[in-house]
Amino acid sequence: MTTTTDPVTPDPPVIEGRGNPLRVVARAIGTIWSEPKARFGVILLTAFILLALFAPLIAPYDPHDGSFPHSQDGSAAHLLGTTGVGQDVLSQLIWGARVSVSVALIAGLLATLVAIAVGLSWGYVRAFWGEAVGFIVNLFLVIPSLPLMIVIAAYLHSGGLAVIVLVVVVTGWAWGARVLRSQTQTLRSRDFVTAAKFSGESPSRIVFREIMPNMTSLIVASFFGAATAAILAEAGLEFLGLGDPNTVSWGTMLFWAQNSNVLLTGQWVQLFAPGFMIALFAVSMTFINFGVDGLSNPRLRERTAKR
Amino acid sequence: MSLLTVDDLSVVYDQGHGRAVEAVKRVGFTLEQGEFVGLVGESGSGKSTLGYALTRLSKPPARIAGGRILFDGSDIAALSIEQVRTQRQGGFAMVLQSGMNALNPVRTIRNHFMDVFAAHGHVPLGARAARAEELIAKVELPASVLASYPGELSGGMRQRVSIALALSLEPRMIVFDEPTTALDVLVQHAVMNTIRQLQATEKFTAILISHDLGVVLEATERVLVMHDGVIVEDAPSRRILSAPEHPYTRMLLSHYGDPRAAEVSVPGLSRRASGEVSVAAPTTTPSPRRAAREPIVVSNVSKVYPARRRGAAVRAVDDVSFTLEPGMSMALVGASGSGKSTIAKLVTGVERPTAGSIAFGDLRIDRLHGRRALKRLHADVQMVFQDPYAALNPLHTVEYILSRPIENFVELRGREVRMRVLELLETVGLTPAATFAGRLPHQLSGGQRQRVVIARALASDPQVIIADEPVSMLDMSLRAGVLALLEELRENRGVSMLYITHDLLSARLVTDRIMVLNKGVVVERGDTADVLQRPQDDYTVRLLDAVPNPARP
Numbered sequence: 001m002t003t004t005t006d007p008v009t010p011d012p013p014v015i016e017g018r019g020n021p022l023r024v025v026a027r028a029i030g031t032i033w034s035e036p037k038a039r040f041g042v043i044l045l046t047a048f049i050l051l052a053l054f055a056p057l058i059a060p061y062d063p064h065d066g067s068f069p070h071s072q073d074g075s076a077a078h079l080l081g082t083t084g085v086g087q088d089v090l091s092q093l094i095w096g097a098r099v100s101v102s103v104a105l106i107a108g109l110l111a112t113l114v115a116i117a118v119g120l121s122w123g124y125v126r127a128f129w130g131e132a133v134g135f136i137v138n139l140f141l142v143i144p145s146l147p148l149m150i151v152i153a154a155y156l157h158s159g160g161l162a163v164i165v166l167v168v169v170v171t172g173w174a175w176g177a178r179v180l181r182s183q184t185q186t187l188r189s190r191d192f193v194t195a196a197k198f199s200g201e202s203p204s205r206i207v208f209r210e211i212m213p214n215m216t217s218l219i220v221a222s223f224f225g226a227a228t229a230a231i232l233a234e235a236g237l238e239f240l241g242l243g244d245p246n247t248v249s250w251g252t253m254l255f256w257a258q259n260s261n262v263l264l265t266g267q268w269v270q271l272f273a274p275g276f277m278i279a280l281f282a283v284s285m286t287f288i289n290f291g292v293d294g295l296s297n298p299r300l301r302e303r304t305a306k307r
Numbered sequence: 308m309s310l311l312t313v314d315d316l317s318v319v320y321d322q323g324h325g326r327a328v329e330a331v332k333r334v335g336f337t338l339e340q341g342e343f344v345g346l347v348g349e350s351g352s353g354k355s356t357l358g359y360a361l362t363r364l365s366k367p368p369a370r371i372a373g374g375r376i377l378f379d380g381s382d383i384a385a386l387s388i389e390q391v392r393t394q395r396q397g398g399f400a401m402v403l404q405s406g407m408n409a410l411n412p413v414r415t416i417r418n419h420f421m422d423v424f425a426a427h428g429h430v431p432l433g434a435r436a437a438r439a440e441e442l443i444a445k446v447e448l449p450a451s452v453l454a455s456y457p458g459e460l461s462g463g464m465r466q467r468v469s470i471a472l473a474l475s476l477e478p479r480m481i482v483f484d485e486p487t488t489a490l491d492v493l494v495q496h497a498v499m500n501t502i503r504q505l506q507a508t509e510k511f512t513a514i515l516i517s518h519d520l521g522v523v524l525e526a527t528e529r530v531l532v533m534h535d536g537v538i539v540e541d542a543p544s545r546r547i548l549s550a551p552e553h554p555y556t557r558m559l560l561s562h563y564g565d566p567r568a569a570e571v572s573v574p575g576l577s578r579r580a581s582g583e584v585s586v587a588a589p590t591t592t593p594s595p596r597r598a599a600r601e602p603i604v605v606s607n608v609s610k611v612y613p614a615r616r617r618g619a620a621v622r623a624v625d626d627v628s629f630t631l632e633p634g635m636s637m638a639l640v641g642a643s644g645s646g647k648s649t650i651a652k653l654v655t656g657v658e659r660p661t662a663g664s665i666a667f668g669d670l671r672i673d674r675l676h677g678r679r680a681l682k683r684l685h686a687d688v689q690m691v692f693q694d695p696y697a698a699l700n701p702l703h704t705v706e707y708i709l710s711r712p713i714e715n716f717v718e719l720r721g722r723e724v725r726m727r728v729l730e731l732l733e734t735v736g737l738t739p740a741a742t743f744a745g746r747l748p749h750q751l752s753g754g755q756r757q758r759v760v761i762a763r764a765l766a767s768d769p770q771v772i773i774a775d776e777p778v779s780m781l782d783m784s785l786r787a788g789v790l791a792l793l794e795e796l797r798e799n800r801g802v803s804m805l806y807i808t809h810d811l812l813s814a815r816l817v818t819d820r821i822m823v824l825n826k827g828v829v830v831e832r833g834d835t836a837d838v839l840q841r842p843q844d845d846y847t848v849r850l851l852d853a854v855p856n857p858a859r860p
Contacts, residue, residue, distance in 0.1 A: 190697060191692050191693075191694060191697040191698040192697065192698055192699055192700040194657070194692075194698075195690075195692060195698050195699075195760075195763065196700075196711070197681075197685075198655070198685050198689060198690050198712075198764075199685075199711045199712035199715060199716075199763065199766070199767075200682045200685055200686070200711075200712060200715030200716055200767070201711060201715065202678070203678070210700055210703075213700075213702045213703075214700070214701070214702060
């Protein structure tokens, strides 16, 4: 067929209001931004990301540099003091954002992707193997995750960041899968899903183009939940010494601070500062979650946009 | 003195930042003790908003912006919440459309009555059991109902219970908000009769809110017609019928007809006894694309649903046979539970029959296996859904919704698809097509949505369309337009249509043949005009009597 040279077909008139992917993303951000609480969360998260990206410019010293006096209290040269081996705490805190924030976001994203893949297909298919999937998901839900994490991390004792991400993903996807599955089950009996079957759509297209967009807010919420869990799990593992103690992250800072008994020496800042950063990161996630309700509800979106 | 005086009442919905939508605009009327008044309007007319305001049930963002409501001489806006609660006894009450879902599922009906008596203490302890029995008898239910849980009762019975609960406080005024809309047609009729009798014997003042002028005219003495937040007509029912003054009232009335009449017509569509159809002003020129060639042959089909935890297996369809000839339009009518929707599922391959065979040409629908076979069937057999609000994905534009079946069933790509989308939109009367294509479903009205649903069914250029109650969710004034569209498509494209409905008037308007189903069994079949004019079966007669008809004496 040579449609391009067909002179008879007139150009179809331009259809108004067609969305391209970039505009969809921009609109989603706009939706979240329009909720003041979520705006606070977004600003906080952006600050963390900028801190991680520009750590070499912001940090006053090299975090590994142990040439300073040991166990100093805060001073003009070292705002948060120095560690037991003479490293600048503030620089470590800033550099630590790189590992902690990226592990949180990457592990959160991967856990969410697994949850989507498992939860949606499990919820949509009405076949016997759904029972098998259900058994596996339930298994992951009932196994206490911290001991499992410790076992896996100890077993793969190389201790790199990839291992930590892997451990967090393996132990963190089941809850999201469960939630997404029940929402899929509600949506799959809607008329518009039946209508899509009548339109000749394939099951994967029904799941990912018809059902999934209707649970965007749930997916985004589950991502932020997973990211929060991930940063806590990462810090937990490193605090227990299961990470690589030579990387600089908030978890290893806690590990070293505990090892050098900072509470006894009165340098509580070394425990408090990384703990505070982790808490603040979780806070930013929670606040963004306030704004995601409008994402898969165009009516709600319009109302907030008008304000 | 009047029981209720509404004076210059405005109700607004706040939208934040000082913006508000006025739903009820400076409305005024009075109600005498013991009057039965109807309040009629289409969706969005403000009738329910008014009803909620009258009973002090308005919730934010709704707010009374001006005017007064005097009940028995005192302004109800001034009442505190506690005063509103205590006045429910001997004051004003409301029965809701979803009243049957307002019962607590874990408490027996008797407990519901006892709660009401305990809250108000107006019935002495010893007399409560007897009073509950008396009330339940008033709504024509046996006393044994008191011992049951709500889940054990049918929808109609539960709605009767909620009416009895409203009566238990001996209110002087009851507002009924669409009390029968969510019920089955036959049950609707019976519940409405009960309400009428109760009003006559108990002498309370009643306001019946409904979208259905026919129902209201049958029941009430006086009718308020509401349109866009304004009462456009306030007259005795008889005068509304004989000499309607406002054009809106006349428009509403014009959409009623008697399916038994020799000639039935609604604006834009009429049908005579001979079965000739005249469609007024066709919007497209006839362009026969692909007339239906294959019949659908259903022979001795039964469908049995296996027993649930309690109760026996359900025989939804019992030994039904029929043939839908190419180009024919056939109505499948019956009350809810008659098996008509199950037949639709069987014919479209969504479910399989327990026994019997269904064939479309040489395709055995009852033996279809796999998605590919189903897709082959759906290229030729398409469905128009009942609820246009649920049948369109709220996140997809009209263009996306329509382009999917085109890409799946017709070998078109790129801008040809878009041309076809615009063509389809024009076919269903959504012009200018380019502006509709980019819209999201919530930016369309109910009637426009249903046209999109029809356009989607047409996208694969099917031979057969199964329409499952395509107009039951639409306002009266929009129904005729959608029916005329279906009729026109059948005329111009030659598609056959299976029209599933409980509404005999619409069946009369768009079909040639009819099949009446009762509990899965075909009780009557034949030429639509014939069957409806000379019904043989008692069930058909009851369905005909349930059609609201303002002209009935």
